[in-house]
Amino acid sequence: MDLVYLDNAAATRMDEKVAQAMNPYFFDVYAVATSEFGYSLGIEAKEALDAARESIASVLNGAGEELVFTSGSTESSNLAVKGCAQALKRKKKGNHIIVSGIEDFPVLNSARTLEKQGFEVTYLAVDETGLVGSEALEDAFTDETILVSIQHANQEIGTVQDIKEIGKMCKEHDVIFHTDATHTFTRVPLDVSVIPVDLVTLSCHTLHGPKGIGALYIRKETPLDKIMDGGFQEFDVRAGLENIPGAVGFARAVELVTPQENERLKRMRDTLIDRLLAEVPDTLLNGHRHKRTPQNANVTFHYVEGESITLHLDMRGFAVSTGSACFSRSLEASHVIMGIGGDHERAHGSVRFTCGRYNTGKDVGAVVEAVSDVVQSLRKISPLGKGG
Amino acid sequence: MKTVYTDKVIEHFKNPRNVGRIEDPDGKSTEGSPACGDMVSVYIKVDEETRRITDIKFESYGCASNIATGSIITELAKGKTLEEAKNLSWKDASEALGGLPPIKAHCSVLAVEGLRAAIQDYEEKHGLVKEKVPTTEDIVRKRLRHVMNPLTGLDVVRTELIIKVEVKEGRVTVTVDLPENHQFAAAIKEDVKDKIEPLWDVKEVIVKFEE
Incomplete structure (x- = not known):
């Protein structure tokens, strides 16, 4: 009996073309991504990593250096929400965060953790179709608000939010805006030159790419603390040995949509x-x-x-x-x-x-x-x- | 196919026995609530002479464990005397099914409770309740364990939603830890009344909401 798989929001079958693109980075170019002063194999790895970065960022109309690789959308959203909240609290900008009540668990539970640490969190109610109302959002802003995290689309019911409008409101209030685009990346357009969003969670496990790799788009000069200590990889934002086959696979998966x-x-x-x-x-x-x-x-x-x-x-x-x-x-x-x-x-x-x-x-x-x-x-x- | 369930559970889930409704049952019950999750109805026909269950049917608005337990418990109860059937437990059902995942105890215990409640309904209707024990706070609390907390899907006692139970001269007052205008207030109120009103010495059930 052939399986009819209709749970592609949870995980997808990887495309063979993605596997082919990744393969050389397991067996031939397996070195760590070194600095430009390193040895040839490391430089080659670095070039592959940066090419993948450029390629993925270009889909958002962003720059390569605005994109850091992570282990997946869970880590990206943790880094965005916790990293940003901590950086802004340190700068004494405020301690209030707004999220929608139907966020996926990485954002929702990051907000709950921050709440335990003393942040104030507003969980915005949505209407019966899952949309965040602009009035409800407007009413939620306080002088203490530092961050808004509202998903681009919902993981279960697929509702796509008007993130352009939400972004504009955040801009007016001088508040950082994060959106989880796990379920929309390459499927629903998102252009960071048009939409005023500061942080975007990305992944390819829903796009016939590999699991265990994700990315966070970080607009230049967005305040963000590291949440995991280690080396200086990924512009000193995300420590840890780079997953080069994963990054190459991610870029290939994106190209194939x-x-x-x-x-x-x-x-x-x-x-x-x-x-x-x-x-x-x-x-x-x-x-x-x-x-x-x-x-x-x-x-x-x-x-x-x-x-x-x-x-x-x-x-x-x-x-x-x-x-x-x-x-x-x-x-x-x-x-x-x-x-x-x-x-x-x-x-x-x-x-x-x-x-x-x-x-x-x-x-x-x-x-x-x-x-x-x-x-x-x-x-x-x-x-x-x-x-x- | 890979599944956490035993072959026996899957078999009963695919082809549940004794499914449906008995039009003029001698005893019937409904456990659970549509507001919160699984729900089971049990119908029995009883031979007045022998006090044996001659026919039994069930209906399920529930998951695989719920359906499979309803199927097996009705199979086990059929032909048994009321006294024998009363002693059937969740463990008997689970063993007959080759085991159930522990996390599913909550969904599958409903069918067992449904059977007991249907027998009790028969006994109450036929004046078979031997000693008429006066209703106490403990008895009320025990019955409230069959009222689900829709917020969690677990019962209202275990989830500490019941602040206070008072029994005084046939009047039972139950205080629930929820605002009056809570979305589930009406459903809980109705469910509490359903469970407490049939007690023989209860004249009135008052459900209060307090935060």
């Missing part, structure tokens, strides 16, 4: 959403119908539970995820679905489908059929269901 691919993903997403809502009764779309990432569809199926759906789908060869408490390690329902005004019931039956390069229209058709069948049979045994 095309506007045509994004259009294709969007078509698959729209078919998924339209067909699920039309063909399965008692369903609800989670997130915004139009302001959403090209790869994300998230639907709640009333009267049934998400882990039961995903397990049945797994038996039939489909991989998807759910916001149900029963699916999570913590037995907590998705804070995102709860955050968009949903109750446990809405999270309980929510299923996330995220498409990627290797999905086809056939996969979409097959998953719709399978979900429809599974939901119907589960509703037959549900005390709330109307299927019986």
Whole structure:
């Protein structure tokens, strides 16, 4: 049975072309990236690293020296939020931070950690589509506000925020703005010459690139303390031996994304959403119908539970995820679905489908059929269901 | 396919036994709450002579463990006397299924509680509750362990949501650590009333909210 993998927001199959690009940096150019005074193999490694840096930064319309490599989006967001908050507190600029309530865990839990250390944190509520309201943000600013961290798009429901507007407001208040672009990089345009954003979390594990590499875009002169001590790598912002194969793979993964691919993903997403809502009764779309990432569809199926759906789908060869408490390690329902005004019931039956390069229209058709069948049979045994 | 569940759990999850509803049951119950997570309904038919369970059905709004436990517990209970069935535990169900992940105890225990509650419903309706024990704070608290805290999916007692329980002349007052206008206040209030009102000597249940 062929697997139909529809959890591309969690991790993706790596593209062979990415593996090919990385290969020489395991076996031939394996040296540490040395200074220009080093030996040839080290200089070659350094050149590959800087070429990858330039290439990735150019997609954002930023400069190579504004990009540091990290171990992934978790580290990038930790560095952005904690590093910036600590630097500004040291400079006595203030101690108030604003984040949205539906941020992914790296930002959300960094904010919680800072709260324990004495920072004040505002967790902004979002509307029922997942959007941060500009009035709510405006009201949240205080004289003490130093940092705003609001994601470009949501990890679960795909809602894309108006970061241009948010960036402008931050600029007016002279506040640093960080955005987590893990789920939008190369999929939704982000031009740092147009959008006033200071820090951007980037990753390629959602882009058919390798795991274990990420990046943080840091606009020139943005205050940032190191959060991990060590050597002077990455412009003395991020210590540790550079992951050169990872960086090369990241750059290659980014190059391979095309506007045509994004259009294709969007078509698959729209078919998924339209067909699920039309063909399965008692369903609800989670997130915004139009302001959403090209790869994300998230639907709640009333009267049934998400882990039961995903397990049945797994038996039939489909991989998807759910916001149900029963699916999570913590037995907590998705804070995102709860955050968009949903109750446990809405999270309980929510299923996330995220498409990627290797999905086809056939996969979409097959998953719709399978979900429809599974939901119907589960509703037959549900005390709330109307299927019986 | 790789899964944390045993083959037996998967088998019962795929083909649950005794699923559905009995139209005029002799005893029935619903455990859990749609506001917070899993939910199970159990229906029983009882032979008045032998006090044996002649038919049993269940419905589940839950995860794999919940469905599989509902299936196995109804299978184990069918044909048993009420006294025998009452003694079936989560452990019996778990063992019959070849084991359940410990973190899923919360979801799977509901079916076992559902069976006990359906038997209790039968006994209360048929005047079989032997000693009419007066309701105490302890009894109320024990029953409140079946009311879920939607914020966590765990029960309201364990999650320390209950500030105070007072029992006085048939009137039970339960004070909950939530603001009155909290999104789950109404659901919890209803659930508390559902669980406490059937007690034989309770005339009124008052649910108060306090922060």
